[in-house]
Amino acid sequence: MKRLSVLVLFILVRAALASAQEAALVEAGKREGKVVWYTSLALPSSTALAHLFMNRYQGIEVEVHRTGSGRVLQRVMQEVAAGIRNVDIIHTSDAGHFVLFKNKGLVMRYTPKGVEGFPASFKDKDDFYYGMRSTLSTIAYNPRAVAEREAPRSWKDLLDAKWRGKMASAHPSYSGVIATHVLALVNLYGWDYFRDLAKNRLHLVQSATAEIAGVVASGERAIAVNGAEYFFYKMLKEGNPLKIIYPKEGVPLVVSPTAIAKGAPHPSAAKLFTDFIFTREAQQMLADREGLYTGHPEVNYPQDKPKLKELRLLSTDASQLEERNAEIRKRFVEFFGA
Amino acid sequence: MPHATDALGQLRVRSRMIFRAVDWTLPIWIGAALFLVFLMILPLGWIFATSLWGEQGWTLDAYVRVFTEAALLKALRNTILISFWVGVLAVVVGSLLAWLVTRTDLPAKKAIRALVMASFVTPPFLGAFAWTLLAGPNAGLLNRLYRSATGAEGALLNIFTMEGLIFVMVLYSFPYVFSMVANIFELITSDLEDAANILGAGRLRTMLTITLPLAAPALLGGFILAFLHSLSLFGVPAILGLPAGLHTITTQIWALFQYPPRPDLAAAFSVPLLLATMLLLALQRRILGQRGYSTVGGKGGERRTVRLGIFRRPIFFLVLALLSLSVFLPYGILLKAALARAWALPLTWDNLTLGHFRFAFFQYGDTQGAILNTFKLGILTATAGTLIAALIAYITNRQLFRGARYLAFFALAPLVIPGIVLAVGLFFAYARPPLLLYGTIWILFVAYLTKEMPVGFAQAETTFKAIQIELEDASRIMGANRFMALKDVTAPLARSGLIATWCFIFIGVIRELSASILLFTPKSKVVSVVIFDLKEEGQIGVIAVLGILLLLVSFFLILAVHWVAGRDLLVSRE
Numbered sequence: 001m002k003r004l005s006v007l008v009l010f011i012l013v014r015a016a017l018a019s020a021q022e023a024a025l026v027e028a029g030k031r032e033g034k035v036v037w038y039t040s041l042a043l044p045s046s047t048a049l050a051h052l053f054m055n056r057y058q059g060i061e062v063e064v065h066r067t068g069s070g071r072v073l074q075r076v077m078q079e080v081a082a083g084i085r086n087v088d089i090i091h092t093s094d095a096g097h098f099v100l101f102k103n104k105g106l107v108m109r110y111t112p113k114g115v116e117g118f119p120a121s122f123k124d125k126d127d128f129y130y131g132m133r134s135t136l137s138t139i140a141y142n143p144r145a146v147a148e149r150e151a152p153r154s155w156k157d158l159l160d161a162k163w164r165g166k167m168a169s170a171h172p173s174y175s176g177v178i179a180t181h182v183l184a185l186v187n188l189y190g191w192d193y194f195r196d197l198a199k200n201r202l203h204l205v206q207s208a209t210a211e212i213a214g215v216v217a218s219g220e221r222a223i224a225v226n227g228a229e230y231f232f233y234k235m236l237k238e239g240n241p242l243k244i245i246y247p248k249e250g251v252p253l254v255v256s257p258t259a260i261a262k263g264a265p266h267p268s269a270a271k272l273f274t275d276f277i278f279t280r281e282a283q284q285m286l287a288d289r290e291g292l293y294t295g296h297p298e299v300n301y302p303q304d305k306p307k308l309k310e311l312r313l314l315s316t317d318a319s320q321l322e323e324r325n326a327e328i329r330k331r332f333v334e335f336f337g338a
Numbered sequence: 339m340p341h342a343t344d345a346l347g348q349l350r351v352r353s354r355m356i357f358r359a360v361d362w363t364l365p366i367w368i369g370a371a372l373f374l375v376f377l378m379i380l381p382l383g384w385i386f387a388t389s390l391w392g393e394q395g396w397t398l399d400a401y402v403r404v405f406t407e408a409a410l411l412k413a414l415r416n417t418i419l420i421s422f423w424v425g426v427l428a429v430v431v432g433s434l435l436a437w438l439v440t441r442t443d444l445p446a447k448k449a450i451r452a453l454v455m456a457s458f459v460t461p462p463f464l465g466a467f468a469w470t471l472l473a474g475p476n477a478g479l480l481n482r483l484y485r486s487a488t489g490a491e492g493a494l495l496n497i498f499t500m501e502g503l504i505f506v507m508v509l510y511s512f513p514y515v516f517s518m519v520a521n522i523f524e525l526i527t528s529d530l531e532d533a534a535n536i537l538g539a540g541r542l543r544t545m546l547t548i549t550l551p552l553a554a555p556a557l558l559g560g561f562i563l564a565f566l567h568s569l570s571l572f573g574v575p576a577i578l579g580l581p582a583g584l585h586t587i588t589t590q591i592w593a594l595f596q597y598p599p600r601p602d603l604a605a606a607f608s609v610p611l612l613l614a615t616m617l618l619l620a621l622q623r624r625i626l627g628q629r630g631y632s633t634v635g636g637k638g639g640e641r642r643t644v645r646l647g648i649f650r651r652p653i654f655f656l657v658l659a660l661l662s663l664s665v666f667l668p669y670g671i672l673l674k675a676a677l678a679r680a681w682a683l684p685l686t687w688d689n690l691t692l693g694h695f696r697f698a699f700f701q702y703g704d705t706q707g708a709i710l711n712t713f714k715l716g717i718l719t720a721t722a723g724t725l726i727a728a729l730i731a732y733i734t735n736r737q738l739f740r741g742a743r744y745l746a747f748f749a750l751a752p753l754v755i756p757g758i759v760l761a762v763g764l765f766f767a768y769a770r771p772p773l774l775l776y777g778t779i780w781i782l783f784v785a786y787l788t789k790e791m792p793v794g795f796a797q798a799e800t801t802f803k804a805i806q807i808e809l810e811d812a813s814r815i816m817g818a819n820r821f822m823a824l825k826d827v828t829a830p831l832a833r834s835g836l837i838a839t840w841c842f843i844f845i846g847v848i849r850e851l852s853a854s855i856l857l858f859t860p861k862s863k864v865v866s867v868v869i870f871d872l873k874e875e876g877q878i879g880v881i882a883v884l885g886i887l888l889l890l891v892s893f894f895l896i897l898a899v900h901w902v903a904g905r906d907l908l909v910s911r912e
Contacts, residue, residue: 038860043875061702065860067871074597079859082769084777086861144477165475173596174874203498204581210876218682220477326598335408337583338593 026057028268034061035269038076040069040176041229042209044068045290052285053276060269063230068207069094071080080106085263088270091132093176093256098129102259110120110277121315122255122295129259132277134293136229137181139245145225154247155185158225164200164267168221170208173329177254181226182328183321184252184314191331198335213222217242217327227237231313232293233305250314341858346636351433352614353797353844363739370748377788378751379765388766400606410652412608413585420586421568422499424507424900428564431508432515437476438657440523444463445654458513459892461849464885466506468668468782470577471675473497474889479671502727503575504616507568509664514567515560528642550727551713555625562622572852587611588758592855608718614903667838694879708868711779712848715864719786720844724836727794735802752788757852760785779862790843801835834903841895848888
């Protein structure tokens, strides 16, 4: 009995301390007034997340600067070189970037609240960054341009010469999802796969979200050979003519980390927003509204989306990605021309 | 009246002395020198230094790589090929149109000139974007029309090819040739053509043997101008070339800034672009300088209009069709995309929306900030640029001190630097401490001011040339000092010309992309950059809204100039 009451007291004190800590963080965040977020999450999704946060914590503005992962990296590095401190939170879909940031001492050690239950693949063992979402890179096609029984089912189907001039690809220099996708398929098939794919003269776009989905939905090209599945799903739900293929040989799973920049101009607001990103509410919103997968164990997914465990997933290692990023870009450009 | 002339001469001498007494000379030369050092020598110096500096000290490695690495060589070859054909085709289109407008009885010449002007102010990247909607091989509007009309399966046009790229560049380069050649045609008298006619040559033969050779220097000059213009473009090859796997020098330089950046290669790749521009401009100057024909220079004589006869109407419609490629079709599809939920579907009541306008102007922070920045920069650059250009033009025109005419060199020198090369240099010079402008709009201000200075100077010079120096002298004789004369006589007369200068610089600023693309940061985004970025977000409607905004502002300013100064950007630019 006595031991139990001590335990209860202990828990109560800890809870009180935690909420006092959070109140202090909110207070400090409000004094800072805003948080600057460089993000590669698609524009509608990142603005939706920002608005959810701004409704909860009124008085703290989230400044969303969305561009591709490669450009986020370029921007961060250029600002570091110039000594400009503008960014608070960095989020890209190229986990290799975060290995680089960590090695160069550009990000802050911070463990967001509530990440205990996340799988190990979503965590940096040194607590510098955590995966806030995961994205599948899949094939998608326009059912008005390709009959269902004709549609490609596997990565190798895309090598068929009958698709020459009919396919589009997003770019690994721009998109972290695609950089990861390329590494995953190189691990599976080697560079020969991309050399052969290039013979089908692909239409190259930059972004793996709105741009490539738009190119296929508008009918400009019949097939996307890669791209962020969540955005295909979103556009499909909006009534666009799109179908998603999850190849049986494996689907690249891209875990996209987030980290707080060292020397962030709004550190408290940055911590508050980072904590918020990992709450069940925010993670559930990403799953429901945006069609994303997350590491949060209690999140439910739309019924019409495949369960991750039903798919063969191709995972990639962050440090391998960091090591081979330059090679990925160089060879892709070599094969595809730009 | 020897006394009067004497007095006048003394007055001029004295006015120069007064000018010297205030000791303006030194500050002005220092100002010009600072301008040259900080806006040109330092950035260009950085480019050369970066291109020659490797990890182990001075080296030519970067140049060796630029001229041996397959991908870079290919970009170089693409660029030369593209620019050559743009030059040739722009000369054909531009000079034919110029001849039709100046020397024939073609109807509605004023309207045609206005349409050429509209092509001229249309930002080429916007035209390229519109053409992706018109002539994308599958979803493009024209191709869909073609398929439904003929039942064919293929595509009539594919804009994502080298030919497509050349086509769009010609649409927005030919006005340069047009203005240059139209100026010459207006000066060539008909005497020689008459002689040829009398000797029995037909219209065509006269044109080929007389008119064309007379205009040849202008044609060559126009070729060089169009060649250089297409060489410096970034937006068109980025929008039309990259999807097809085609790099040009400008897109390659831009790509070399991706992480991990290769500043040495970017610098080494900028040098050929810079040298080519310098060389070709020098060549152009020589060619145009040799224009010694009395037939061209004189104001006298008669210019007879050629009657087109039964071809008058067909040719007119042909011209309209041509201009619809650069104006009506792109503007039409932009307007449609701005108002439609789905740009590819017909504009029915259900498909109509003002959502893109709402999003661009009220909801999306990036567009709001960019619109603000663009206008801020337009006003700042136009104001500073007009003041500086007017000062230099006034001093050189009035020869206020010894060597004054050399000041013109400072104002015209930036002509030799393509936008992206300027940006590379400014980035090296001002994107790290101690001279840190990067991250603010001031680095863009510096870039725009440098880039627009030649245009501003040319405008201001025209203005002061037109004001008779005697008017000032008269007021001086009546007892006014130089500043009173300047304020009461020259300034009012120059006002409309300087307003025109201001407007033209402003228009130049709001359409700039090739330098901005390397120099912007999230805080200092401008509309052109946002348009480029939004393409990746698939926000076609919002791009159209922003494009229409740029066009409307430009047209409004051109009309304003027309009313206030009766001046045409096209004719006085060169």
